[in-house]
Amino acid sequence: MHLQTRTIPLYIFQWKCIFLHFPPLSSIALFFFSLFK
DSSP: OHHHHHHHHHHHHHHHHHHHHOTTHHHHHHHHHHHHO
16 A cells, blocks of 8 residues: 555656656547546
8 A cells, every 4th residue: 555655646747747748648648547537
């Protein structure tokens, strides 16, 4: 459980970095987020 609490924010941070470097991928990422929800 402690590992997940440290890993999840790390993934969010990586996603934000991807959004900043590759703006066009944001629309694709939002599509995947809608699938996971």
